Amino acid sequence: MTDINSLKRKAIDIRKSLIEMIYEAGTGHTGSSLSNTDILVALYYGVMNVDPNNPNWEDRDRYIQSKGHAVESYWAVLADKGFFPKEELKTFSKYNSRLIGHPNNKVPGVEMNTGALGHGLSVSVGMALAAKMDNKAYRVFTLMGDGELAEGSVWEAAMSASQYKLDNLIGIIDRNRLQISGTTDDVMSNEPLDKKWESFGWHVVQVDGNDVGELVKVFNEAPQISGKPTIILANTVKGKGISIAENVASWHHHVPTKEEYEKAMQELSEQLEVLA
Ligand SMILES: Cc1ncc(C[n+]2csc(CCOP(=O)(O)OP(=O)(O)O)c2C)c(N)n1
Ligand SMILES: [Mg+2]
Structure with a gap:
């Protein structure tokens, strides 16, 4: 599916689906999930x-x-792609469900258990290195938060990726400028982010991280024989798509009330109509 209008519609469907899951379960990371929806849709x-x-x-x-x-x-x-039945989404965060509150590799399609921030890039470096050693053409895509960059292990991984010339590794920063308790600037500033990654030997690309069309373009154009890993600084809005959640730190893991849920679904339906 490369028709951009269909991708935009897909992103709204995914937003509706995740809002339903969180509302039904009474728990979840609403703002964070809305922030990176377009990135996931572009990739998958x-x-x-x-x-x-x-x-x-x-x-x-x-x-x-x-x-x-x-x-x-x-x-x-993953459910929409068919890795497991969509029906299973209703079990999210409920007793005995494998769809728990963080990714785990009991679920088909999940490569790595994550949740403790700061580990994904190191493991990705290993996967990308394995591809090189095995002469395989696959690429490794790793999504990190901008607040996550406060973890020192990210920078160790960044160093090793350029040491091993891993041009099959694409890091993506969901740069919404918020983390759990406030702005990244207030909690642990990471600026100038482009220069930091550049100085670690990475090819740096900036993009509107809520524009699926642009995202598909930059992912597909990332240089694959440059000898350098690529980092995509995806400028996003946390809570994207729901007016009351956009750019509001407390929506990081706020669960919508009934009124908020209804308003959110209404707004998303209106966005779908515009794209019809
Ligand atoms: C090692 C570790 N420390 C703290 C946390 C708690 N925590 C969960 S999300 C979060 C904020 C992450 O912010 P960011 O990386 O910017 O993600 P996003 O804004 O996309 O939600 C924190 C501190 C954690 N999951 N792992
Ligand atoms: Mg953030």
Whole structure:
């Protein structure tokens, strides 16, 4: 699916689906999941080679969700792609469900258990290095939060990725400028972010991280024989798509009330109508 209008519609469907999951479960990372929905849609519907019928296919592209807390967007996309039945989304965060509050590899399609921030990039470096050693063409895509960059282990991984010339590794920063308790600038500033990654030997690309069309383009154009890993600084809005949630730190894990839920679904339906 590369028709951009269909991708935009898909992103709204995924947003509706994740809001329903969170409202039904009474728990979840609402703002975080809405923030990276377009990134996931671009990757899974416009970029990555994956096969839901053969999730462990050895030539598949790898996706690591290092910001594991935004799991609702991830579950919604994996279900929609057919990695497991959509019906199962109703069990999210309930007793005995495998769809728990962070990604875990009991669920088909998930490469790595995440949730403790700061580990995804290191494991991705290992996967990308393995591809080089095995002469495989797959790429590794790793989604991190901008607040997550306060974890020192991210920068160790960044150093090793350029040391090993991993041009098959694409890091994505969901740069919404908020973390759990406030702005990244107030909690732990990471600016100038482009220069930091550049100085660690990465090829840096900036993009509107809520524009699926632009995202598909930059993912597909990332240089693959440059000898450098690529970092995509995806400028996003936390809570994207729901007016009362946009750019509001407390919506990081706020669960919508009944009124908020109804308003959110209404807004998303209106956005769908505009695209029809
Ligand atoms: C090692 C670790 N420390 C703290 C947390 C608690 N925590 C969960 S989400 C979060 C904020 C993450 O912010 P960011 O990376 O910017 O993600 P986003 O804004 O996309 O939600 C924190 C501190 C954690 N999950 N792991
Ligand atoms: Mg953030």
